[in-house]
Amino acid sequence: xxxxxxxLSVRGVTKRFGGITANRGITFDVAAGELVGIIGPNGAGKxxxxxxxxGFYAPDEGEVELDGxxxxxxxxxxxxxxxxxxxxQRLRPFQGMTVAENVMVxxxxxxxxxxxxxxxxxxxxxxxxxxxxxNAHARTLSTGQRKRLELAxxxxxxxxxxxxxxxxGGVDQRSIPALVELVRELHAGxxxxxxxxxxxxxxxxxxxxxxxxxMGEVIADGTPDAVARSPKVVEAYLGQAYVS
Amino acid sequence: xxxxxxxxxxxxxxxxxxxxxxxxxxxxxxxxxLVWGCAAGAWNIAGGYAGQISLGHSAFxxxxxxxxxxxxVRWNISPWYGLAIGAAVATAAGAVIGFLSNRLRGPxxxxxxxxxxxxxxxxxxxxxxFTAGSEGIPVPFRAGFWxxxxxxxxxxxxxxxxxxxxxxxxxxxxERSRRGFQLAAVREDEDAALSLGVxxxxxxxxxxxxxxxxxxxxxxxxxxxxxxxxxxxxxSVDLSVRFSLAAIIGGxxxxxxxxxxxxxxxxVETWLRAEFGGLGSHLVGLYLILYGTALILMVRYAPQGLxxxxxx
Numbered sequence: 001x002x003x004x005x006x007x008l009s010v011r012g013v014t015k016r017f018g019g020i021t022a023n024r025g026i027t028f029d030v031a032a033g034e035l036v037g038i039i040g041p042n043g044a045g046k047x048x049x050x051x052x053x054x055g056f057y058a059p060d061e062g063e064v065e066l067d068g069x070x071x072x073x074x075x076x077x078x079x080x081x082x083x084x085x086x087x088x089q090r091l092r093p094f095q096g097m098t099v100a101e102n103v104m105v106x107x108x109x110x111x112x113x114x115x116x117x118x119x120x121x122x123x124x125x126x127x128x129x130x131x132x133x134x135n136a137h138a139r140t141l142s143t144g145q146r147k148r149l150e151l152a153x154x155x156x157x158x159x160x161x162x163x164x165x166x167x168x169g170g171v172d173q174r175s176i177p178a179l180v181e182l183v184r185e186l187h188a189g190x191x192x193x194x195x196x197x198x199x200x201x202x203x204x205x206x207x208x209x210x211x212x213x214x215m216g217e218v219i220a221d222g223t224p225d226a227v228a229r230s231p232k233v234v235e236a237y238l239g240q241a242y243v244s
Numbered sequence: 245x246x247x248x249x250x251x252x253x254x255x256x257x258x259x260x261x262x263x264x265x266x267x268x269x270x271x272x273x274x275x276x277x278l279v280w281g282c283a284a285g286a287w288n289i290a291g292g293y294a295g296q297i298s299l300g301h302s303a304f305x306x307x308x309x310x311x312x313x314x315x316x317v318r319w320n321i322s323p324w325y326g327l328a329i330g331a332a333v334a335t336a337a338g339a340v341i342g343f344l345s346n347r348l349r350g351p352x353x354x355x356x357x358x359x360x361x362x363x364x365x366x367x368x369x370x371x372x373x374f375t376a377g378s379e380g381i382p383v384p385f386r387a388g389f390w391x392x393x394x395x396x397x398x399x400x401x402x403x404x405x406x407x408x409x410x411x412x413x414x415x416x417x418x419e420r421s422r423r424g425f426q427l428a429a430v431r432e433d434e435d436a437a438l439s440l441g442v443x444x445x446x447x448x449x450x451x452x453x454x455x456x457x458x459x460x461x462x463x464x465x466x467x468x469x470x471x472x473x474x475x476x477x478x479x480s481v482d483l484s485v486r487f488s489l490a491a492i493i494g495g496x497x498x499x500x501x502x503x504x505x506x507x508x509x510x511x512v513e514t515w516l517r518a519e520f521g522g523l524g525s526h527l528v529g530l531y532l533i534l535y536g537t538a539l540i541l542m543v544r545y546a547p548q549g550l551x552x553x554x555x556x
Contacts, residue, residue, distance in 0.1 A: 054439060056435070056438075056439075075438070076435070076438040076439055077437075077438045077439075077441050077442055077443050077444060080438070080439060080440060080441035081441045085439070085440070086439050088435075088436065088439070092433045092435065092436040093433075093436075094428070094429050094432035094433055094436065094437075095432060095433075096428070096431075096432055097428060097429070097432065101425065101428075104425055105425055105426060105428075105429040105437065105440050105442065106440045106441070108422045108425055108426060109440060109441030109442065112422055113422075114420065114421065114422055114425070117422070117425075153440060154439075154440070156440075157440055157441050
């Protein structure tokens with residue numbers, strides 16, 4: 001960690017909804033090129049944290065910084081322009097548009113040229129293995145394909161950090177290995193990723209480091225092995241850590 | 245060229261019609277078809293391309309109509325200035341409504357747009373000293389192009405045709421440009437668009453403002469053509485419904501659709517008025533029933549509008 005430069009830093013982020021504190025003083029760093037997994041039982045505050053980082057929620061306290069510049073208080077579109085892209089847990093493709101057009105919307109954030117954006121969209125679709133669907137309507141895709149589409153769309157904005165919310169959630173078992181492989185490939189290509197994942201087997205397979213949340217707080221932060229052995233984590237999951 | 249074949253045929257037919265048709269009734273219908281087509285196309289920019297359904301677009305139409313009329317009556321200057329003033333005022337009003345669209349979604353936005361048009365209706369109907377109140381305001385006829393006092397309906401067809409082409413091209417721009425793709429993304433899912441760096445709020449405000457400005461231009465030309473501005477008509481919900489209906493029947497978010505929708509709506513209405521205008525004038529209200537029936541049939545059998553139905 002010391003040798004690497006932190007690219008994304010979350011400092012004391014707190015988010016309350018009325019009497020409920022969804023995130024309490026969350027602090028951690030992500031180094032350039034790192035793949036960090038975020039785990040935690042339902043309601044631990046993982047998604048709220050993503051919303052705070054991507055600008056959909058403004059944290060009540062704390063700061064999010066990308067490469068030393070503050071992101072806190074910026075609207076989601078500006079956060080994306082600064083270099084953070086995200087996917088959604090509940091998939092939200094632009095249903096009425098073709099697959100390629102979906103990705104073009106992302107590309108058009110970085111280029112004014114529609115033709116150029118179309119070329120880039122096809123290139124991203126090729127990389128996520130969805131090129132043959134380029135002209136299909138987004139609503140015709142399977143869940144696994146939609147996950148790939150969301151990924152391509154986010155990548156087309158040329159992010160420095162990508163937030164992935166449940167890449168394998170809702171996907172049938174047979175499609176999971178290919179998705180995991182895709183995330184690995186992107187990471188190997190130098191991308192920095194922050195990944196929320198329910199599936200412990202998936203997250204320990206891809207993440208270099210894991211941040212565990214429980215009741216809105218960080219209860220462990222370290223290598224997958226260390227986090228999985230942490231008594232607090234085992235307790236939070238009631239010993240079910242490896243069952244799922 | 246093929247995707248534009250329909251549009252080229254439509255606009256060419258309209259442009260050439262005055263050379264062969266000299267029946268005043270037919271030419272009048274043609275001018276009105278074009279005016280309502282332009283207004284429906286302008287509405288389509290907000291309602292179709294940006295997905296912001298408004299039932300208060302008569303507000304902008306009325307602003308344009310009053311601006312043109314008042315320029316002639318109160319200040320004795322060219323209605324062309326009125327057209328520009330109306331467009332500018334409508335742009336500002338559109339920006340305000342666009343801002344509302346960032347706060348209010350779905351039905352709440354629709355209600356807000358209706359409210360704006362009704363507030364303007366009351367304002368125009370009560371401000372007797374300036375707008376002449378609910379009696380309405382006759383537009384002075386001073387012959388000449390600069391004063392837009394033109395008796396020859398053929399010239400009117402060509403004047404409105406220029407506006408129609410402009411509205412069509414703006415819509416075409418929204419189908420293939422960067423901003424068009426971004427606006428479509430906002431329409432489909434605003435949060436997802438935001439997450440991809442689309443300046444959603446700004447785009448929506450700009451689209452509604454542009455839509456408002458073009459609607460005001462329609463109102464200004466219409467006022468000069470008809471020669472009388474009645475607040476109860478130009479700010480009516482009826483008119484707003486007509487714009488949206490023509491666009492929906494023609495095909496939401498298609499460039500030519502609103503014009504085809506206007507052909508249908510205007511023809512049906514003109515026919516009804518001719519059929520029941522005299523003795524059975526109480527039956528003119530039938531057009532509302534026909535509108536409703538047409539809408540139900542469209543939604544059931546051609547939800548993509550005439551354009552979608554023709555593509556099949």
